[in-house]
Amino acid sequence: MLIANGTVIAVCDGEKLSLYRNQGDESAxxxxxxxVEAVETQNKSSGMRHRSTAANPDARQLExxxxxxxxxxxxxxxFLANEFERLVVIAAPRTLGELRKRYHSQMLPAIQAEIAKDLTGATVPTLLATLEAERG
Structure with missing residues (x-):
């Protein structure tokens, strides 16, 4: 996958977020x-009084x-503060699904790619190899 200069790459799962900016060019x-600022969580208590089922996730899933x-x-x-024009998201599959529900509609055209993999904690060379493999 070619990643233009200035593209932001977000790598996350349900507990950790890492952000990177491509300072190189597409070929290198x-x-x-x-x-990364502290991630604000919201609605932690919704559904907590119910048994855990697919329709009523447990406390960890709500977190x-x-x-x-x-x-x-x-x-x-x-995005709305013009801090990036292009975005690549690498996230654990379930987290990616939750992200998709919550992106601001004006940001959608900026999303260049979404990769459903849990790579939080991965090294930069691993991230680059994953992005290169997606070019494929």
Whole structure:
């Protein structure tokens, strides 16, 4: 996958968010870590009085979904503040599903790719290899 200069790459799961910006060019990307603000979680208590079923997720799943909502909020705010024009999202599959529900509609055209893999904690070379494999 070709990643234009300035593209932001978000890597997350239900507990951790890492952000990078490509400071290189498309043929030689150079991912530089960005500072990540604290992720605001919301609606932690909704559904907590119910038994855990597919329709009523357990407390841990609610935490992960709330985290994903907070990540979508951060990314949307960054986009609306003109902090990026292009975005690549690499997220655990369930987290990616939650993110998709919560992106700001104006940000949708900026999303260049979504990769459903849990690569939180991965090294930059691993991320670059994954992005290169997606080019394929």
């Amino acid at each position: 990307p150079e991912l530089v870590p960005l500072a 992960e979904d709330s985290f994903a909502a907070g990540v979508a909020g951060i990314l949307s705010d960054m």
